[in-house]
Amino acid sequence: MKYNRTELAENIGYSSVIDEKFKTSFLTVRFITVLEKETAAANALGISALSSSSKKYDSIAKLNEKLSALYGASLVSFTRKRGDIQILGMSSSWINSRFAIDGEDLDGEMLEIINGCIFDPNAEGCEFEADSFRITKKDLLDRIDAELNNKRGYAISRASEVAFKGEPAENSCYGTKETAEAVSSKDAFAAYKRLLETAQIEIYYISSEENERIPEMFRRAFADVKRAPVKIEFEAKSPVKAEPAEVSDEFDVNQCKMVMNFKSDCTDKYALKYVSTIFGETPVSKLFVNVREKLSLCYYCACRPVTSKGTLMVDSGVEKDNIEKARTEILAQLDEICNGNITDDEIQSAVLSFENALSQIGDTPSSYEAYYFDRFCYGEIMSPAEQLAEYKAVTKERIIEAAKSLKLDSVYLMLNKEAE
C-alpha cells in the first residue's frame, strides 16, 4: 500500500492510496465548511445537485443511464456533520477497466463524468436547471422528514441539539425543513460556488494503480476558480452546562429512549477513547455487561464519542419504569472507571479492539478514505500502526484522569404517551 497527500492548491489536498488488491477505483471529493443554520440546507442542496446531473448528462435519467452502462458505476453526494463542521461531497466508484467486457476506458469515462458534474453543472447562468433542482430539493425535504422514522437516530440528533445548544454542532447537517424550503435554485447555486471558492477541499483516490490524470484534472479545473479558503477549526470543545439540562419529547412509541451527554475538557483523546470503549462500546463493556445483561434495564445501552466536541453520548432503549434506575446505574458505572475499578482484562480487551479495527483499515477503499480523512482533521498524519502505538502507550492512570474529567451535561428522553 502506498499513501501520499499533495496540495494541488491552497487548502486543496489530493490523497492517493494505491493498493493492488482492489478490483475497483474509488474517488471522493470533500468540501469542508463551518456548519451554520443559515447555510446548511443551501450547501446540502448545492452539492446534491451536482450528483444528479451535469451539463452533458442533463437529467437524472441520462446520468443514471450512463452510469449503469459503465458497469453500474456509482456517483452519490453526501452531507455529514463532524462537530462544528459540515462535510459535503461526492463519492464515486467503478470497476477496474481490466474487467470491462467491451474494453471500455472506465477510468477515462468516469473522470469525464465527475469533472462535468463538479465543474460544468446542469445550470443556466447562476441557477441550477429547474426540474432537476426541484427533484433534488424534494429529496432533501423528504430526508429531513424521514429522520423521525429512525427513532434511535432521531433521539441522538435531538440529544445533540440539547448538548450543543448555541454552538454550530446543534444544527442538523441538512438544515431545518423551513430553511430547506426557503432555498431557491439560485441560492443553492450560490452556495455551490461559495463552497468551490472557500471550502477546505480534500480529494481521495483509492485504486490498484496511480492515475496521474486525476490530480491533473483537478489542478486544471481549480486553476479557473478564484479561491479564498476559510480556515476551519476541526475541534471545538463544548462547555459543560452549570446544571445538567433535561429535555423530553413524547411520541406514540413502545420503547422509550434516553441519551445522556457527558462532556470533558481533557485533551488526551486516546485516553478518552479508552474510557468510551470500556464504558460502553463493546459487548464486554461496563454498560453492556451490567446495565443490559445483569440488570436487564435496557435493550441496548452504548457509548459513542463525539471527539471533536469532547463529548461522550450514552444512548439507550429503555422502558419508562426503568429510566431512573438505568440513569443511576449508568452514572454508577462511570464512577467505577473514575474510581479505578478497571480490570487488566478490560484494558487488554480495549487494546485488542483498537488493534482489530486499525488492522482492518485498508480492506475496503472507504475505510482508507475515512481513516486518512480523520487523521487530516486531527492534523496528525500517521499510519494505523503508529496510531496503535499511541493507544498502547496509554496507562491506567491516564484513563482514570480522562474519566474523571467527564461531567454530565444533559439528558434527552423520548417518552411514550401511554406511559404518562
Add this chain to the structure above:
Amino acid sequence: MEKNILTSKRTGDSCIHVKHSSGLDIYICEMPGFSSVEALFGTKYGSVNTMFKMRDDKEYTVVPEGIAHFLEHKLFENEDCDVFELYAKTGANGNAFTSFDKTCYLFNCSANYQESLKILLDFVQKPYFTQATVDKEQGIIGQEIKMTNDNPEWRVFFNMLRCMYHEHPVKIDIAGTVESIAKIDADLLYKCYYTFYNLNNMVLSIAGNIKADEVLAICDECLRPCEDKGLETVFPDEPDTVVEPEIYEIQPVGAPIFHIGYKCRPCSGQERLKKSMAASLAVSLITDASTDMYKKLLDDGVINSSFGGEVFVGDGYFSVIFSGESASPEIIRDSIKKEAERLINEGINEKDFQRIKKSAYGMSIRELNNVEVVANLMINAHMEGAGPYDSIEVLSEMTSQDVLDFIRSEFDPDKLVMSVVKGE
C-alpha cells in the same frame, strides 16, 4: 473428506469447498492482500422452520414462533461464561443473526483468527440452557420485540408479508411475539438445537487473511461428527392467492413509507437461482431511472431517490418487492402494474437489457472485492443449493426473453399487495 476448488470462469476468483467427515460443508476463500477475516458458522434453521421431524419420528413437532431467534440468543451463554468474554481475549467482534431461513454465528477480526475460530466452533456445538436463563431471556427479547414494533421499516415489511401469505410462517415476526416466546422452555430449546444444529445441516464459511490448511486443521480438531438423522421440515399448504390487497398502519413517522410486492411461485435449487436472477433484472428494469415510468413519478414528486426494489426468496416463498418513501403509494402501485403490462406487451428493449446486465455484472465484481461479502456470498449460495460463483455464470447466460418470461408468468396484478406506514 472431499475437497474441491471452485473457480469463477468470468473473474478468475476461487475458493475451496470441503465436505468434512463430520458432515459439515466448509467454504474457504483465501484473499491475499486483505487483513481481516470473516467467519460464519450457520445452520439452515430460521423463523420459518416451525414444523419438523427426523427420519425416525412418526409425528411432526410444532414449536412456538420465534424459537430459532431465541435459541440464537441463548447459545451465546455457555456454562462458565459469556461467549463475548472469550472473543474479548482474541480481539474479534462476535455476533449472530437469525433470518427467515438461517441462523448464523460470526466473527470478524484481523489477528488471532485461529483462536477465534476455535471459540466459534466450540460454543455453537456446546449448548447450555437452564430454565432460569430462559426466563431472563424472555424479558430481553420482549424488549427487542417492542423496539422492532417502533421500527416503521420493519412494520411495513411484515405487514406486506401478512397481506401476501395465508399460512406460510414467513409472515411471522422473526423474534415471535411476547406471547409465543413465553411458551419456550429449556427442553424445547434442546429439542430444536439437536434437530437443526446437526453438522449435516450446517455450513462454515470463512474468507480473508487465512490459510485453508490451518482452517481445516482446526475443523478436524473441533468438529464432533454427527449422524445424519434425515431432518425434514414442512410448511403448511399455501394458497396461490393473496390474503388482502392492501394494509395501512399509523405510526409516528416523518415520511410515509411503502412496500409493494408481487407474490410469486416458490421454487428451489438451480431453478431458484435462475428465477431470482431474472426477478432481480426485472426489478432493475422497472426501477431504472431512465424509464418513462420512473421519470414521470419523479417529475410528479411521487417518488424520491429512496425508490428501489429487491427479490425476497426462501423455502416456500418468493416475492418481488418495490419500496420507498411516498405520500401517494397508490399511484406507484398502479404505475408498476402498467409498466409490467407494457413490458409484457411491447417486450424488453435489448439495449436497456444489456445495460442493466452490465450493471449487475459490475456489482458482482465489487462483491468479490470485500471479505465480509465473500464470506456471506459463500454461505448464502450453499444454503440456496448453489455454488458461490453460480450467480455470475447464470447472469452471463441470462437473456431478455428469460426476464420477460418471468414477468409474464409472475407479475400477476391479482397477486400484488401494498403495505403503507404513515403518520396521523
